[in-house]
Amino acid sequence: xxxxxxxxxxxxxxxxxxxxxxxxxxxxxxxxxxxxxxxxxxxxxxxxxxxxxxxxxxxxxxxxxxxxxxxxxxxxxxxxxxxxxxxxxxxxxxxxxxxxxxxxxxxxxxxxxxxxxxxxxxxxxxxxxxxxxxxxxxxxxxxxxxxxxxxxxxxxxxxxxxxxxxxxxxxxxxxxxxxxxxxxxxxxx
Amino acid sequence: xxxxxxxxxxxxxxxxxxxxxxxxxxxxxxxxxxxxxxxxxxxxxxxxxxxxxxxxxxxxxxxxxxxxxxxxxxxxxxxxxxxxxxxxxxxxxxxxxxxxxxxxxxxxxxxxxxxxxxxxxxxxxxxxxxxxxxxxxxxxxxxxxxxxxxxxxxxxxxxxxxxxxxxxxxxxxxxxxxxxxxxxxxxxx
DNA sequence: CACCTAACGCAAAATATTTGCTTTATGAGC
DNA sequence: GCTCATAAAGCAAATATTTTGCGTTAGGTG
Numbered sequence: 001x002x003x004x005x006x007x008x009x010x011x012x013x014x015x016x017x018x019x020x021x022x023x024x025x026x027x028x029x030x031x032x033x034x035x036x037x038x039x040x041x042x043x044x045x046x047x048x049x050x051x052x053x054x055x056x057x058x059x060x061x062x063x064x065x066x067x068x069x070x071x072x073x074x075x076x077x078x079x080x081x082x083x084x085x086x087x088x089x090x091x092x093x094x095x096x097x098x099x100x101x102x103x104x105x106x107x108x109x110x111x112x113x114x115x116x117x118x119x120x121x122x123x124x125x126x127x128x129x130x131x132x133x134x135x136x137x138x139x140x141x142x143x144x145x146x147x148x149x150x151x152x153x154x155x156x157x158x159x160x161x162x163x164x165x166x167x168x169x170x171x172x173x174x175x176x177x178x179x180x181x182x183x184x185x186x187x188x189x
Numbered sequence: 190x191x192x193x194x195x196x197x198x199x200x201x202x203x204x205x206x207x208x209x210x211x212x213x214x215x216x217x218x219x220x221x222x223x224x225x226x227x228x229x230x231x232x233x234x235x236x237x238x239x240x241x242x243x244x245x246x247x248x249x250x251x252x253x254x255x256x257x258x259x260x261x262x263x264x265x266x267x268x269x270x271x272x273x274x275x276x277x278x279x280x281x282x283x284x285x286x287x288x289x290x291x292x293x294x295x296x297x298x299x300x301x302x303x304x305x306x307x308x309x310x311x312x313x314x315x316x317x318x319x320x321x322x323x324x325x326x327x328x329x330x331x332x333x334x335x336x337x338x339x340x341x342x343x344x345x346x347x348x349x350x351x352x353x354x355x356x357x358x359x360x361x362x363x364x365x366x367x368x369x370x371x372x373x374x375x376x377x378x
Numbered sequence: 379c380a381c382c383t384a385a386c387g388c389a390a391a392a393t394a395t396t397t398g399c400t401t402t403a404t405g406a407g408c
Numbered sequence: 409g410c411t412c413a414t415a416a417a418g419c420a421a422a423t424a425t426t427t428t429g430c431g432t433t434a435g436g437t438g
Contacts, residue, residue: 010383011434011435011436012384012385012386012433012434013384013385013386016385016386018268021390030359033303035427037425038425038426038427039253039426047386047387048386049425049426050386050387050388050426050427051231051385051387052424052426053427054385054427055385058426060249060301069391072424079340086386089384091435102201104305108303110302111297111300111301112300114222114297115351116293116355119352120353120354122353123353123354138242139367146231146420150233151346151349152349153193155349155436156341156345156348156349156350157341157345157346158342158345159345160340160341160345160347160348160349163300163308163310163352164308164309164312164348166305171398177341199414200403200404200405200416201402201403201404201415201416202404202417205416205417226393226394227394227395228393228394228395236417236418237418237419238394238395239395239396239397239418239420240416240417240418242394242395242396243396243417244416244417246416247395247415251435267413272424325432374425
């Protein structure tokens with residue numbers, strides 16, 4: 001089963017997709033994860049369960065789809081005047097979002113997806129952000145690491161701790177990751 | 190539902206646990222992920238499905254349990270005479286294992302678990318390895334980064350790419366992560 | 379405007395999951 | 409060793425979910 005972003009966009013499929021996504025988001029507010037079921041979502045969305053099964057395969061993939069949608073970067077990250085500042089500002093709000101119960105469920109849902117493509121898209125989102133912040137810095141004439149180094153130095157440890165070791169996903173550590181990744185301008189090490 | 194490592198160890202519970210784990214491992218050889226089912230596993234293990242449901246809750250948690258078991262470090266990592274060498278040697282075999290289809294399923298199964306405790310245990314395994322390699326280096330009198338720095342500098346990027354961006358989980362990149370994490374002895378940067 | 383077809387609805391069939399109750403086997407206390 | 413209390417397993421009925429075949433609907437194309 002391939003991931004379908006927008007099948008027959010604008011038509012009935014799109015309406016069904018939106019209705020189902022909306023139903024999931026609504027239900028997630030009141031129901032706990034284990035209380036969610038495909039028939040329940042289908043009912044709320046006004047579609048038949050078989051529609052959901054045929055389109056998403058199972059509950060896990062549907063939830064992953066919804067979570068990925070929510071994770072998609074929508075607004076331009078705030079500008080602070082320096083790359084370190086931009087990284088810290090964006091990272092702090094990201095940490096804040098992802099350490100919350102809702103955020104943890106989102107991450108968990110995405111990771112539970114069997115679709116490699118879906119997880120990779122998640123990675124692309126982060127790269128997009130890093131590319132954006134880096135280009136700003138380049139325009140200002142700052143010395144900047146490559147996007148790859150930003151991924152390894154900042155995104156990777158942050159994500160690792162969000163997934164595996166939640167208590168250590170903190171703004172203080174974020175500062176450290178940023179400091180160690182950016183070319184040092186004042187201190188020798 | 191809490192994770193139960195060994196309930197009434199040595200008794201019937203232990204036998205059932207082993208029988209079920211064994212059944213899963215056997216079935217995983219021939220069957221694809223989607224073909225696995227609780228009733229099927231129960232049948233192969235010679236227990237009733239309700240036993241599995243009551244003990245593990247659902248298929249996802251059972252698979253995560255089995256995968257975590259397989260991931261547990263059993264043998265001492267090979268010695269090479271230097272921390273960089275030890276990290277590279279261990280890391281390469283780990284990458285090799287985890288980039289394989291079987292390894293990817295293991296990671297995926299673990300991540301799909303709703304149990305935070307399970308994912309954290311995974312993290313502790315890596316810390317155990319890092320602590321081990323580091324202590325060897327300390328004994329040899331090498332200058333070594335902290336375990337936390339090893340986690341951020343080596344484990345995190347490696348894991349991140351194994352999970353999100355498989356094609357970039359390579360031995361060559363591993364060398365880079367190691368080089369950037371260890372205190373540089375010859376080159377200034 | 380008519381046709382083609384992807385996607386949906388419906389309902390029956392097949393599976394999987396939950397649950398109440400009974401039985402078994404282990405570990406503790408004597 | 410024996411007995412008791414109880415955690416865990418078995419069994420089977422009751423539910424719930426998932427799959428499937430087939431008829432219907434509604435976008436898109438020529």
